[in-house]
Amino acid sequence: MSDSGLTVSGVSVDFAGQRAVDGVSLGVAPGRVVGLVGESGSGKTTLARAIIGQVPLAAGSVLLDGVAVAGRRSRTAAQRRAVQLIQQDPFASLNPQLTVGAVLEELLRVHRLAGDANGRRARCRQLVEMVGLESDTLLRYPREFSGGQRQRIAIARALAVEPRVLIADEPTSSLDVSVQKTVLDLFAVLATHASSDRPVTAPGGTSDLNPRTPIATLFISHDLSVINAICDEVIVLRAGVVVERASVERFFTHPQHPYSRALLEAVPRLQIGSEIP
Numbered sequence: 001m002s003d004s005g006l007t008v009s010g011v012s013v014d015f016a017g018q019r020a021v022d023g024v025s026l027g028v029a030p031g032r033v034v035g036l037v038g039e040s041g042s043g044k045t046t047l048a049r050a051i052i053g054q055v056p057l058a059a060g061s062v063l064l065d066g067v068a069v070a071g072r073r074s075r076t077a078a079q080r081r082a083v084q085l086i087q088q089d090p091f092a093s094l095n096p097q098l099t100v101g102a103v104l105e106e107l108l109r110v111h112r113l114a115g116d117a118n119g120r121r122a123r124c125r126q127l128v129e130m131v132g133l134e135s136d137t138l139l140r141y142p143r144e145f146s147g148g149q150r151q152r153i154a155i156a157r158a159l160a161v162e163p164r165v166l167i168a169d170e171p172t173s174s175l176d177v178s179v180q181k182t183v184l185d186l187f188a189v190l191a192t193h194a195s196s197d198r199p200v201t202a203p204g205g206t207s208d209l210n211p212r213t214p215i216a217t218l219f220i221s222h223d224l225s226v227i228n229a230i231c232d233e234v235i236v237l238r239a240g241v242v243v244e245r246a247s248v249e250r251f252f253t254h255p256q257h258p259y260s261r262a263l264l265e266a267v268p269r270l271q272i273g274s275e276i277p
């Protein structure tokens, strides 16, 4: 396992004496999209929260580019920036009082990204464009957008701080099927974009993280057709334990664990290699 990107090593999380995540190890290299699947309650969100430092670890460690990071409060600003979480409900994470432009500009200012006020405005336009929205998005408030548009805004906000790791926790499950597809296409584009050597930052942007390094993405979903569409690898979590880890091709053609086979059999209409409807 390479040191760069995200490494989760033997992580356990307890809630009131109950183990929700049990000795999970995984790695997501820059430019890769790793899918995390498992039924409801298997510990996917808890693992995501452990990675961003929102819940304490009962055991194990989380490493960014080979460096162990502490809980959220003890992380440096750069470490907090480095891992961004995109949640299921984008509305919950957007301040309704601020225009989208104000939210993005403030983020850039606080993190000293994109230079002066002009640089920040240019970067904001670039960010909304990157997620397929018009630049007048910047003048509007979160309530003025549809669910799919809000999820794009949440993605733009996560990208604004030039993360090394993106964790997407069921980012499309609150969206209807047609909108799901457009947001998923965006993730697919982002992965390609990030894998290329193009900088993800505006010219003149200052950053202590190398913006040319592609993003490592951990994509949580219980929808296997979504995983099939955008991931390189699959990790299967069952009752807090990793029971299978495989390339997407192998997972969908030769699942090894009975639980993986059960998950696959629960999706009778899934055609291997098919498009999302």
Ligand SMILES: Nc1ncnc2c1ncn2[C@@H]1O[C@H](COP(=O)(O)OP(=O)(O)OP(=O)(O)O)[C@@H](O)[C@H]1O
Binding pocket: 015, 016, 020, 038, 039, 040, 041, 042, 043, 044, 045, 046, 047, 222
């Ligand atoms: N804050 C909490 N306090 C106590 N128990 C919790 C807390 N958060 C999660 N749990 C428990 O941890 C287990 C894993 O929950 P988690 O939310 O990680 O599952 P999940 O895989 O994300 O499920 P879903 O697919 O429904 O989102 C569950 O048994 C849940 O009840």
Ligand SMILES: [Mg+2]
Binding pocket: 044, 045, 046, 169
């Ligand atoms: Mg969850």
